[in-house]
Amino acid sequence: EIVDSVGLTLARGQVLKTAHLNRLLDGVAGTEHAEMINMSVLRAMTQAYYTPENFGHFGLNLPRYGHFTSPIRRYADLIVHRALIRAHRWGDDGLTHEEEAALEETGEHISMTERRSMMAERDTTDRYIAAWLADRVGSEFEGTIAGVARFGLFVRLDETGADGLIPISSLGTEYFRHDAESQTLTGERSGRVLGLGQRVTVRLAEAAPITGGLLFELLEVEGRRMPTPPRAAKGTPRRRLARRRIKRSHEAKADRRGR
Known part of the structure; x- marks a missing residue:
């Protein structure tokens, strides 16, 4: 509805793909509608969360995606690191059978704690401002x-x-x-x-x-x-x-x- 209000269309009658959004953003770049459309696209995205299932990455248009940073900064990075060690038999400090079986629960927990940390950071920033x-x-x-x-x-x-x-x-x-x-x-x-x-x-x-x-x-x-x-x-x-x-x-x- 927001896209229609500025005279544009977005994948009408089609499955929404990354290319559709890229064309939309390119089409409004530099116009008076750019900020509104960018905000709307960002808001429409699902919040990222950790899971052992591989759903790819919509924004990057990747069918397979694993989030990892180097150097390791978060517990999620450590899990990916240890999963690689286990899969490639690079050492004895990979994930155990029990830890691998609990990955779904672990993903839910660290998704929750990451959001909690972000909210605490934002609340603190808001108070200082x-x-x-x-x-x-x-x-x-x-x-x-x-x-x-x-x-x-x-x-x-x-x-x-x-x-x-x-x-x-x-x-x-x-x-x-x-x-x-x-x-x-x-x-x-x-x-x-x-x-x-x-x-x-x-x-x-x-x-x-x-x-x-x-x-x-x-x-x-x-x-x-x-x-x-x-x-x-x-x-x-x-x-x-x-x-x-x-x-x-x-x-x-x-x-x-x-x-």
């Missing part, structure tokens, strides 16, 4: 809409790469309809469409170092000034709701960035 930006509340920043949810927009800042939330409640009194397929919010009265990949100017409204959350106010979309809704006083229900939105957005943000 929020602490650094705490003195810049009220400043304006350029960025890109990097995610759309029924409760608001996620914006990624050019300057720091930090993600923050524009609560839907801060967009004024107009009702915005959320379309998960096209990743858009559409104003029922104005018809204004806010979507993935659009360039925006935002004002930092709040930075919460403890949670790593950032709250933004939307000022411009693709160079067009947005109507300015009346600001809520600190501690009012709308402001308290926005703080709750920060907390709720972390899980969605982790899922979006982890792909």
